[in-house]
Amino acid sequence: xxxxxxxxxxxxxxxxxxxxxxxxxxxxxxxxxxxxxxxxxxxxxxxxxxxxxxxxxxxxxxxxxxxxxxxxxxxxxxxxxxxxxxxxxxxxxxxxxxxxxxxxxxxxxxxxxxxxxxxxxxxxxxxxxxxxxxxxxxxxxxxxxxxxxxxxxxxxxxxxxxxxxxxxxxxxxxxxxxxxxxxxxxxxxxxxxxxxxxxxxx
Numbered sequence: 001x002x003x004x005x006x007x008x009x010x011x012x013x014x015x016x017x018x019x020x021x022x023x024x025x026x027x028x029x030x031x032x033x034x035x036x037x038x039x040x041x042x043x044x045x046x047x048x049x050x051x052x053x054x055x056x057x058x059x060x061x062x063x064x065x066x067x068x069x070x071x072x073x074x075x076x077x078x079x080x081x082x083x084x085x086x087x088x089x090x091x092x093x094x095x096x097x098x099x100x101x102x103x104x105x106x107x108x109x110x111x112x113x114x115x116x117x118x119x120x121x122x123x124x125x126x127x128x129x130x131x132x133x134x135x136x137x138x139x140x141x142x143x144x145x146x147x148x149x150x151x152x153x154x155x156x157x158x159x160x161x162x163x164x165x166x167x168x169x170x171x172x173x174x175x176x177x178x179x180x181x182x183x184x185x186x187x188x189x190x191x192x193x194x195x196x197x198x199x200x201x202x
Contacts, residue, residue: 002049003036004142005150006126014151015158027161028154035153039146042172043194045069048146049125050135052076055116060108063101069121070098070196076118081108084116098196149190152183 005011007028012019017028040047046069058065060080072095078087091103100117108115123142128135156177160166167178171191178184 001033001036001040002047002051002125003032003127004039004048004125005032005147005154007032009126010147010151011154015155028158031154031157031161032150034157035150038153038174038176039150042174042176042191044172044196048122048142049128050120050122052118052120054118055079056119057114057116059110060106060113060115063105065100065102065106065115065117067098067100067117067119067121069119071095071121071123072098072100073120073122075100076120078106078118079116080106081113081115087115145190146194149187152178152187155179155183 007025008019011017011028011032012021015028017024046053048069050073051069053067053069056067058067065078075093079085080087085107087102087106089103094101098121100119106115123146124135124138124140125142126140127133129138129140130136153176156166156179159179160177164179167181167184168175169178169184170176176187178187
């Protein structure tokens with residue numbers, strides 16, 4: 001799983017732990033993983049880090065393809081029906097968050113005759129830009145508010161683990177813990193900003 005924040009650069013400063021203090025590193029790494037997974041679940045995405053989605057299935061007879069992951073950066077190909085006939089159009093694809101808007105209608109149907117789309121989506125993260133990574137020469141563009149959302153989740157879990165005061169609320173049927181009401185409201189704002197409409201490809 002791709003992480004959206006770094007323990008040393010983001011987590012420790014946010015929680016108030018000195019970078020020289022390594023006694024909680026293992027716990028912070030576990031919480032970072034858990035918070036990242038939770039944010040993915042709440043936003044109903046596979047990953048927010050830049051990645052390729054291969055052959056995501058969707059029903060035919062539509063002009064708007066609702067993809068699971070966002071933001072969509074490019075479309076590699078669209079295959080129609082069980083014959084995997086390639087869809088093409090003269091106009092460039094138009095993207096709106098997790099929706100690919102077509103210039104025409106994509107044929108195909110449901111079940112075995114569903115269509116498939118391969119696309120690139122997500123943001124370049126801090127980890128992806130580090131030396132030796134595939135995006136080493138690419139600038140990070142993960143939005144600061146999404147990174148803040150992960151940090152808020154980590155801080156809530158950290159406080160809960162240390163029996164410090166926390167606030168709990170239900171989001172998308174999941175019980176989420178926060179440090180205080182201020183962070184609850186901040187997280188809600190971020191969540192609403194990035195929340196998708198319920199329709200998406202499977």
